[in-house]
Amino acid sequence: LQQQQQQQQYYFCCNAFVVPSRNNNNNNHNKHHRSIVVLDAEPTIKRNEENRLRQVIQDKNTVIEKEEDYGVADVLDEETTTSFDDEKNKDPTTNNNKATSEKAMKRLLKERPYPLFLAEKVAQVLDGMVESVAGQSNSNNNNNNKVDEYTAVARNKDATSSTSTKERIVVLGTGWGAAAFLSDIDASKYDVTVVSPRNYFLFTPMLAGSSVGTVEFRSITEPVRQINSEVEYIEATASSIDPIQKTVECESVVCEGNSCEIQDFVVEYDKLLVAVGAQTNTFGIPGVREHCCFLKSVQDARQIRTAIVHCFERANLPRLSDEERTSILTFCVIGAGPTGVEFASELRDFVEQDGQKYYPALLKHVRIKVIEASSKILAPFDQYLQEEAIRQLNKKTTFFVSDPDRTPERYQLTELLLESGVSEVKENVICLQDGTNIPYGLAVWAAGIGPLPITLDLLEALKTLPKNDGNDNDDAKTQASFNTRGRLAIDPWLRVVGAEGSIFALGDCACFPDSPLPATAQVASQQGEFLAKLLSRQYDVSAQNGPLCPDGFASPPKRQKKAPDALDESLSLEEKVSSIATGTDEYAAPFQFLNLGILAYTGGGSALAQLQVTPSDKTRVKGTGKVGFGLWRSVYLSKQVSWRNRVLVFVDWAKTQAFGRDITQL
8 A cells, every 4th residue: 555655546445436547667566556536425325325224124124934824826725704694683673684684785795797897897987088078177277276276285285284174095005006096086085195115106017128128117117296196195114004093104214414314203094005015925945035136126127137237247257168157147037927937038038139239259158047836837828828938938049140159040048947946046056946956147036926014014913903892793704714825805895804994905915815816917906996986986984884794794885975865966877887786876886806818928029918808718819929919019008107108118119129228337
């Protein structure tokens, strides 16, 4: 250090970059000297401290013990359901009314006929169009007073917030279910507050494409405030829920100057919507959380995108053997569901389309291995489509190269390993249950989902919640009645069982105990839309009034009458259609899922499309190859939440087609 100081070389320990030395001495000792130019370290220190604290909060609210106990299966364990027993009714005068009520409730809960259900969906679209036109008309009429109104609201916000008579709805999460709920909720009737560590909605089906640069991250995100400008957003992580006090404890990172700290605060609610989703489940396999990348968030996709380029650049270093380069350029994808298959396909496209341009000498070392513990891939798809996906993955890669010695024209780029369970993941090796060791450079874990700690804590709190004195029916079900494997049991109206109608749940963190639905974005989105309309129409969702349903759930939401003759006039077209099937317009129709089908990209401009025309499996419309690819892109483009996203995604696709993917590391 003294010698370097004498040569006027300045070295500092933080936030600096290296430039060539101006020393003209040509001896071997001095010709490699470099000067260090120091930048302002304060922004970096602040940013690093903020990121560290955010990571502390994330780890605290994601890591759970015994993850293997909470794997989500296609079919839950069978549980005996409780039904009404007329012999328990000692008062014979109430038996007839009880039987009549039971019959009506059974019809209400019965699955609505498919033609009527489709007509109900059409009516829902028409209602939305009418509301949109009416809202636009009111907006135009009040356009001149809008600025003054917003100014008045801003000035009086603090003064009126504590005295507001509107019920407060707190929404936890900004995923598919929460975004659909926020899009349709009538914020003029409720005080809606969103609590989430991220202030945007993420179009998760396109995360695989963003992880290799096919689309950019900001193209598939939409700010929460853009979805509904009338809701309040709080950037924080919900850490616990108190169903008795009706409060949510939150944690947030607050920075002042260069110092950052974690602040705790409490948010009160009248109604709570739990839409926190789920996290990736490692099933307790050693090393997965330490050495594998996940694909659930923008941060995960950014990390994978950086790691892919790092693998290629590291393999390009001199003095490496061919075996070492092959190990570094081996990409392992654990899990052959839609996420795993789509990521492997997108990665294959990157190697085939852009690898020849950037890394022609390294292509012969690239290997993509898809590891699946079961005997099939893409379990939700039809067997014919599964076989087509296997053919696409096993298809040999064709490279158009001028030097065949450096890169073979055709070789097996993707390898599918079925019935290969992972026993351990080490820093550079994946150990399979059959004793095989696979060296790798990057491992992506896409093998299932599990609950978050806040969901498990709420489950335990509800199990110990004292029974409501106003409801003395022994048939009433509680969370302890079900084995939902870490998810909240909900009734047909998305109310959390045992929460007395004050807590709702949807998406991956909730399930119907007797008929679980797949953990997909399609389900969560429809549930969010259903719940928003249910609350906007101001049904009485309290679980304390009226008879219990025949299967032990609480009373269905009842329509509030302002006047005896005003009920039919206020019914929407959707409600009128649903009342034909349910036989009543007094109670809200329960949630019913409309399966529209599933899609999966398989690489090389081909995709699988399985469209559900009717509930019968025989009427499925299947598309593969270019036809499936056209359906896949058109559906994903139309499902973007705004025209801004549609334009950005379309432009990204066009840029990738014309100029390739960007590998710049910023």
